Amino acid sequence: MINLEIPKKLRQVADMAHAVAEGMFRPISRKYDRFEHAYPKELDMLRSILQGMSDGGSGLGADGLSQKKKGKSKEIKNGNNMAVVLNMMEICWGDAALALTIPGQGLGNAAIAAVATPEQKKRFDGKWAAMAITEPDAGSDSAAVQTTAVLDNDEWVLNGEKIFVTCGERADLVVVWATLDQSMGRAAIKSFVVEKETPGMKVTHLEKKLGIRASDTATIILDNCRIPRDNILGSETIDTKKSFAGVMQTFDNTRPVVAAMSVGVAKAALDLTCELLSREGLTIQYKGSRFEIPAIEAEIYRMEAELEAARLLMFKAAWMADNGKPNSKEASMAKAKAGRVGNEITLRCVELCSSLGYSEEHLLEKWARDSKIFDIFEGTQQIQQLVVARRLLKKRSKDLK
Amino acid sequence: MSSNYLIKPMSMALDMLGRISSSEHVNRWKLREPALKLVYQGMRQSVRIGNYVQSRYMAPKPLDHDKILKKNNPPKKDCFDLTLTREQQMVRDELLKFAKQVMRPMSRDVETNEIPPEFFSQVNELGLALSGVPESIKGAGTVRSPVSNMLMAEDLAYGDMSLAIASLAPLGFVNTLTEFGSRDQQARYLPPFTEEQFFPACIALMEPEARFHVDKFKTIAVATNAGFRLNGIKCMVPLGTKAELMVVFAELADHGPRGFIVERHYSGVTIEKERNMGLSAAGMSRVVLTDVEVPVSALLGEQEVHYSHQRMIDLSRIGICALSLGTCQAVLDFVVKYANERIAFGEPISNRQAVAFMIADMAIELESMRMLTYRAASRAEQGLSFHRETYLAQLMCAQRAMQVGTDGVQILGGHGYVCEYPVELWYRQLRAVGILEGTFVV
Numbered sequence: 059m060i061n062l063e064i065p066k067k068l069r070q071v072a073d074m075a076h077a078v079a080e081g082m083f084r085p086i087s088r089k090y091d092r093f094e095h096a097y098p099k100e101l102d103m104l105r106s107i108l109q110g111m112s113d114g115g116s117g118l119g120a121d122g123l124s125q126k127k128k129g130k131s132k133e134i135k136n137g138n139n140m141a142v143v144l145n146m147m148e149i150c151w152g153d154a155a156l157a158l159t160i161p162g163q164g165l166g167n168a169a170i171a172a173v174a175t176p177e178q179k180k181r182f183d184g185k186w187a188a189m190a191i192t193e194p195d196a197g198s199d200s201a202a203v204q205t206t207a208v209l210d211n212d213e214w215v216l217n218g219e220k221i222f223v224t225c226g227e228r229a230d231l232v233v234v235w236a237t238l239d240q241s242m243g244r245a246a247i248k249s250f251v252v253e254k255e256t257p258g259m260k261v262t263h264l265e266k267k268l269g270i271r272a273s274d275t276a277t278i279i280l281d282n283c284r285i286p287r288d289n290i291l292g293s294e295t296i297d298t299k300k301s302f303a304g305v306m307q308t309f310d311n312t313r314p315v316v317a318a319m320s321v322g323v324a325k326a327a328l329d330l331t332c333e334l335l336s337r338e339g340l341t342i343q344y345k346g347s348r349f350e351i352p353a354i355e356a357e358i359y360r361m362e363a364e365l366e367a368a369r370l371l372m373f374k375a376a377w378m379a380d381n382g383k384p385n386s387k388e389a390s391m392a393k394a395k396a397g398r399v400g401n402e403i404t405l406r407c408v409e410l411c412s413s414l415g416y417s418e419e420h421l422l423e424k425w426a427r428d429s430k431i432f433d434i435f436e437g438t439q440q441i442q443q444l445v446v447a448r449r450l451l452k453k454r455s456k457d458l459k
Numbered sequence: 460m461s462s463n464y465l466i467k468p469m470s471m472a473l474d475m476l477g478r479i480s481s482s483e484h485v486n487r488w489k490l491r492e493p494a495l496k497l498v499y500q501g502m503r504q505s506v507r508i509g510n511y512v513q514s515r516y517m518a519p520k521p522l523d524h525d526k527i528l529k530k531n532n533p534p535k536k537d538c539f540d541l542t543l544t545r546e547q548q549m550v551r552d553e554l555l556k557f558a559k560q561v562m563r564p565m566s567r568d569v570e571t572n573e574i575p576p577e578f579f580s581q582v583n584e585l586g587l588a589l590s591g592v593p594e595s596i597k598g599a600g601t602v603r604s605p606v607s608n609m610l611m612a613e614d615l616a617y618g619d620m621s622l623a624i625a626s627l628a629p630l631g632f633v634n635t636l637t638e639f640g641s642r643d644q645q646a647r648y649l650p651p652f653t654e655e656q657f658f659p660a661c662i663a664l665m666e667p668e669a670r671f672h673v674d675k676f677k678t679i680a681v682a683t684n685a686g687f688r689l690n691g692i693k694c695m696v697p698l699g700t701k702a703e704l705m706v707v708f709a710e711l712a713d714h715g716p717r718g719f720i721v722e723r724h725y726s727g728v729t730i731e732k733e734r735n736m737g738l739s740a741a742g743m744s745r746v747v748l749t750d751v752e753v754p755v756s757a758l759l760g761e762q763e764v765h766y767s768h769q770r771m772i773d774l775s776r777i778g779i780c781a782l783s784l785g786t787c788q789a790v791l792d793f794v795v796k797y798a799n800e801r802i803a804f805g806e807p808i809s810n811r812q813a814v815a816f817m818i819a820d821m822a823i824e825l826e827s828m829r830m831l832t833y834r835a836a837s838r839a840e841q842g843l844s845f846h847r848e849t850y851l852a853q854l855m856c857a858q859r860a861m862q863v864g865t866d867g868v869q870i871l872g873g874h875g876y877v878c879e880y881p882v883e884l885w886y887r888q889l890r891a892v893g894i895l896e897g898t899f900v901v
Contacts, residue, residue, distance in 0.1 A: 059544055060606050061841070062834035065537040134540045344850040347672045348857075363851040367827030370834060377539055391823045440816070447815035450795055450822055457810050
């Protein structure tokens with residue numbers, strides 16, 4: 059039965075997330091935006107709070123993301139994927155940069171949850187895992203990674219340079235994408251878990267950024283870095299049919315989460331804009347011809363409609379994952395829509411609030427800087443369009459490049 | 460529950476079954492088997508929920524829309540869900556088949572020629588208007604479902620928007636009466652919709668003003684000793700060329716905008732066919748009311764229900780959004796096929812990102828329109844407030860539907876501009892989405 063309302067069960071947890079966002083994130087939001095590489099110690103306490111909530115089945119963690127296997131039950135479910143996007147949206151309403159650096163909630167955790175063996179899951183349990191994919195010469199073209207992994211004496215030897223590693227300095231583990239054989243293309247790309255302090259792995263640089271400054275973004279050099287053989291995620295063999303698709307499937311689950319971040323930040327900006335404008339006499343009543351009401355009011359409605367669309371596309375993609383429906387196209391649709399409208403809304407909110415928007419007195423200018431990243435990481439706008447177009451037009455990547 | 464209630468819908472369904480199985484149209488369009496299934500399903504459902512319906516339509520005290528909808532459509536589970544019910548899926552399959560096999564091939568011809576009467580008989584056999592008439596007056600109406608109505612509009616507009624509007628106009632009238640009409644009004648005006656003949660009816664809401672707005676009608680109703688006197692001009696009245704009955708909206712002094720049931724033969728009513736950019740085939744008409752006297756009983760929402768103009772407008776806006784979804788989907792499907800087949804510079808044009816990304820965006824925006832529209836309808840169905848959601852859905856559809864239309868023509872290039880392909884027709888029709896009001900009430 060068609061119903062696009064969020065069930066009470068999920069709303070209750072989201073309310074808690076909202077409280078954390080408001081009570082813990084907002085007060086320190088400006089501080090860690092200003093002191094870019096300072097570690098937000100306040101979050102250590104949050105780690106245990108979140109762990110508790112997550113173990114309680116709240117679906118607050120990235121490790122809960124996975125495609126539900128088609129079970130016997132035909133009953134429609136609102137499961138972990140929906141819970142995660144909903145909670146992430148609320149948390150990012152508070153502060154997206156802090157959300158990205160919540161201990162134990164790294165992108166690497168999502169990868170481990172998706173493909174690790176039970177033994178690995180146990181070994182890496184409770185650890186904070188970052189994800190290292192991008193290289194100086196391999197951005198959106200993640201199949202072009204040049205970092206190599208060679209088996210030697212029952213150990214993998216990793217060599218290469220990784221950039222833009224979120225939580226690269228703070229995490230306990232780094233999941234590194236490397237190729238077993240560059241001539242074999244994308245099928246030879248595997249992911250490896252490298253523990254912090256492993257000799258040969260070094261953080262050489264922390265980026266200064268436009269936004270999401272509370273979250274550290276590291277450059278990591280792997281120089282003859284040796285790790286145990288069973289730190290590879292997934293199989294060792296190069297299967298030209300399956301391997302890369304498996305790696306990419308993580309994205310089907312994480313893209314709606316990035317959409318959620320974008321929606322959360324844009325919602326924050328729109329909420330504050332409405333508040334500031336209402337203090338100056340604007341009323342929001344969803345009435346009147348859109349050509350006869352004040353332009354600023356019409357603009358609010360337009361943004362609200364766009365945001366609502368992004369939010370619903372995000373839920374649709376997560377709902378499909380929860381119910382075992384392939385959602386690659388829908389995940390990309392959600393991220394494409396959320397990425398672009400989220401950025402557009404936060405920028406417009408600065409403009410609508412004029413000097414109040416541009417000033418550091420409020421957070422509008424920060425959100426407008428933060429939100430740009432959501433249209434870039436986990437696949438840029440253009441990569442999402444490519445994914446959607448290939449699915450719609452039934453194209454292979456060699457035809458639609 | 461009295462056995463009487465069980466037998467009535469059953470016998471009605473059996474009667475309908477007989478009529479359908481002997482119909483020529485049904486056989487010709489290979490709709491026979493599905494139609495039988497539909498009837499079976501309808502019967503099963505009516506037996507199951509006859510109880511609800513009786514309680515609604517026989518209710519002695521003032522009706523509260525939201526409460527009734529809540530009661531009649533209890534959400535099965537507190538769960539976000541995008542799957543159709545089995546009944547909705549069956550109706551969808553049927554209507555899409557009708558849209559593709561019957562409506563689409565006619566869409567060019569009806570732009571210049573009258574819609575053949577045969578088409579309306581076929582529409583009648585689909586039981587669209589019948590589905591809105593409560594069982595207590597021999598209709599097939601089980602529960603009032605804005606979602607099911609919305610889906611019907613989406614599916615029919617996939618075939619052709621004009622024909623969809625013409626087909627659904629009577630159901631729009633019926634829904635307006637079940638929403639705001641008294642039991643007497645329903646008993647008097649709804650029975651013709653259960654007959655074998657297609658019964659044309661519609662609602663007349665728009666007026667020929669550049670700055671027309673649904674809250675400010677220039678058409679005026681004045682109370683008289685015998686009832687009301689109506690004066691004014693309505694335009695873009697769907698199926699106005701044929702309609703025997705219409706609900707005319709007018710400003711009633713001290714009451715604001717209200718609806719009046721007007722019969723075609725009332726003196727002072729003149730109806731003229733209008734030609735417009737793309738919806739002429741829907742029988743779009745101008746209705747001029749000159750000192751039209753209507754009885755007291757013509758006024759909607761006076762006895763058992765309170766008339767809510769906002770609610771009326773919102774229910775009709777969901778209908779228009781739904782129509783836009785169907786036509787945009789038609790554009791998207793057509794463009795996908797075309798771009799894959801059209802060769803330029805030695806390969807399909809869809810191999811180029813400039814083309815492929817445009818198509819991806821059309822799909823993303825269409826899905827955005829759809830999600831907003833579905834949410835508005837599902838909230839209406841569950842008895843939740845749905846004004847904000849409808850307002851946002853309409854905003855999105857008004858803007859994006861035209862974008863899809865114009866991008867569709869763009870991708871076909873010169874071929875999009877000529878009438879050999881349907882895309883220019885859809886372009887013209889989609890221009891109406893941001894303009895139309897009151898065309899189909901879900």
